[in-house]
Amino acid sequence: xxxxxxxxxxxxxxxxxxxxxxxxxxxxxxxxxxxxxxxxxxxxxxxxxxxxxxxxxxxxxxxxxxxxxxxxxxxxxxxxxxxxxxxxxxxxxxxxxxxxxxxxxxxxxxxxxxxxxxxxxxxxxxxxxxxxxxxxxxxxxxxxxxxxxxxxxxxxxxxxxxxxxxxxxxxxxxxxxxxxxxxxxxxxxxxxxxxxxxxxxxxxxxxxxxxxxxxxxxxxxxxxxxxxxxxxxxxxxxxxxxxxxxxxxxxxxxxxxxxxxxxxxxxxxxxxxxxxxxxxxxxxxxxxxxxxxxxxxxxxxxxxxxxxxxxxxxxxxxxxxxxxxxxxxxxxxxxxxxxxxxxxxxxxxxxxxxxxxxxxxxxxxxxxxxxxxxxxxxxxxxxxxxxxxxxxxxxxxxxxxxxxxxxxxxxxxxxxxxxxxxxxxxxxxxx
Amino acid sequence: xxxxxxxxxxxxxxxxxxxxxxxxxxxxxxxxxxxxxxxxxxxxxxxxxxxxxxxxxxxxxxxxxxxxxxxxxxxxxxxxxxxxxxxxxxxxxxxxxxxxxxxxxxxxxxxxxxxxxxxxxxxxxxxxxxxxxxxxxxxxxxxxxxxxxxxxxxxxxxxxxxxxxxxxxxxxxxxxxxxxxxxxxxxxxxxxxxxxxxx
Numbered sequence: 001x002x003x004x005x006x007x008x009x010x011x012x013x014x015x016x017x018x019x020x021x022x023x024x025x026x027x028x029x030x031x032x033x034x035x036x037x038x039x040x041x042x043x044x045x046x047x048x049x050x051x052x053x054x055x056x057x058x059x060x061x062x063x064x065x066x067x068x069x070x071x072x073x074x075x076x077x078x079x080x081x082x083x084x085x086x087x088x089x090x091x092x093x094x095x096x097x098x099x100x101x102x103x104x105x106x107x108x109x110x111x112x113x114x115x116x117x118x119x120x121x122x123x124x125x126x127x128x129x130x131x132x133x134x135x136x137x138x139x140x141x142x143x144x145x146x147x148x149x150x151x152x153x154x155x156x157x158x159x160x161x162x163x164x165x166x167x168x169x170x171x172x173x174x175x176x177x178x179x180x181x182x183x184x185x186x187x188x189x190x191x192x193x194x195x196x197x198x199x200x201x202x203x204x205x206x207x208x209x210x211x212x213x214x215x216x217x218x219x220x221x222x223x224x225x226x227x228x229x230x231x232x233x234x235x236x237x238x239x240x241x242x243x244x245x246x247x248x249x250x251x252x253x254x255x256x257x258x259x260x261x262x263x264x265x266x267x268x269x270x271x272x273x274x275x276x277x278x279x280x281x282x283x284x285x286x287x288x289x290x291x292x293x294x295x296x297x298x299x300x301x302x303x304x305x306x307x308x309x310x311x312x313x314x315x316x317x318x319x320x321x322x323x324x325x326x327x328x329x330x331x332x333x334x335x336x337x338x339x340x341x342x343x344x345x346x347x348x349x350x351x352x353x354x355x356x357x358x359x360x361x362x363x364x365x366x367x368x369x370x371x372x373x374x375x376x377x378x379x380x381x382x383x384x385x386x387x388x389x390x391x392x393x394x395x396x397x398x399x400x401x402x403x404x405x406x407x408x409x410x411x412x413x414x415x416x417x418x419x420x421x422x423x424x425x426x427x428x429x430x431x
Numbered sequence: 432x433x434x435x436x437x438x439x440x441x442x443x444x445x446x447x448x449x450x451x452x453x454x455x456x457x458x459x460x461x462x463x464x465x466x467x468x469x470x471x472x473x474x475x476x477x478x479x480x481x482x483x484x485x486x487x488x489x490x491x492x493x494x495x496x497x498x499x500x501x502x503x504x505x506x507x508x509x510x511x512x513x514x515x516x517x518x519x520x521x522x523x524x525x526x527x528x529x530x531x532x533x534x535x536x537x538x539x540x541x542x543x544x545x546x547x548x549x550x551x552x553x554x555x556x557x558x559x560x561x562x563x564x565x566x567x568x569x570x571x572x573x574x575x576x577x578x579x580x581x582x583x584x585x586x587x588x589x590x591x592x593x594x595x596x597x598x599x600x601x602x603x604x605x606x607x608x609x610x611x612x613x614x615x616x617x618x619x620x621x622x623x624x625x626x627x628x629x630x
Contacts, residue, residue, distance in 0.1 A: 022560035025586035031551035129487035154487035182592035215539020229593045231550045237542040
């Protein structure tokens, strides 16, 4: 008689204990609420016809000796800019660092490169062996915190990447210890950043990311103001879309443009109407995409501004397009940089040196003509192979500052990070 | 044991402990070996704690894996009886099925991402809570302990992940369950084949 009674008591107690644990978890981990998009806070910007057209070009990076790639840029609250990129002896090398430079808005000059994250510091921070570093992106949140997210790989190639996060409460002068976001159930691998983060109205961060292990698809990570992952949604699925760049149109609607890795080789687009919780099936757009990163931003009067390689193959021309929010009408605005050969064929080295010197001087603005000889002496395998040289302009990243000015950075022949800036008045002249 | 590495260090220590032939050794020696193994993870190797290297492959074990390893360690130390075969198969089926639900889809098979359900997982908590109650009434105490401790750890945020799935599963648990089910199935098939046919 006693045993069944004690067994019953154990069952009752066990049930109560279980109910308490699951109720506690229910209460402690509420369902995530995805706040609406925060629309960009620009100052009162004069109408385009009251502005003087501005278009400027400079280099944000200053070292000529490294493979420099995958740049990002952020406007800081005092009007300065911070650009970040990865640089090292080659892509994927263990000496690759996340570097950055600050643009002084008063002088109009980029400062010296500084190292923001190294492989060694990252593995010390996350207590995990790290083999290489990659793509960084930046975000300034409403609590005046500057976030740096960047990719690292412990074992294998880029498909095994994880995302690291660190922040600065003094706008990039000092940084927190990096920590790794847990974003995937399979050994926390294959989540990468590339597109610019998006802010939500409650100060949380939307991080466009992508997966490229078995499938290749875009995803949207929602982080709270402390960088904790709140939710994840899938922008696309399958094996052909990467590197979403998300452009909010209003509080609920946004467009994600994506790189196409399939045979169609055209830009892909997906839309959300619930602030990033769900996304439409991707549609194929008019411009070509040679499996190359692209960047986009909303403009107050012209829909979207998109920087991309509108090519079937190669990345020898980077162009700026305007399109409407329906993505139906595409208007070429400017070829930002291009090879003199319209098919991007390699050029014999002696001719190449002359042409690339012209491009370098044209791109440098007033900043670096005195460094031409130093630049020419740095020409190596990044540009030329067996006496044949090529031009590469890729991985654009675009933002709009609080003063209404647009800032675009991209890889310039994988040796420098080029920064161009322009305003709405200049855009008007291109339409 | 540093706080952020506790699960990796415990997993590494228990993983090695269960492989050592310590069954007939004294309790004090077993305890000393376990403590030494826990300390082993902190030994610096080229500027990093030793445990940072296995973390390159498996960043964090799930709570279910830690409970399983803890149970096996208790059995190896002679402090607990092995689970009956039927209860072992229940565990393999439970976590093998959860892995089948999660991994193929989360890695891109189809448009649905069940990993997303693990953030603020109201539905998962209801389903797994009811399942835990059922297992309690069926007497599967280890399975109940695994689900309860994983859920408690999730509520308290004891792992780096904010996702409920990462407390329940990791690839090592799932692969072990799938292999164990395959072996169990093959054994059953083999014994059925080798049984003499009735005339």
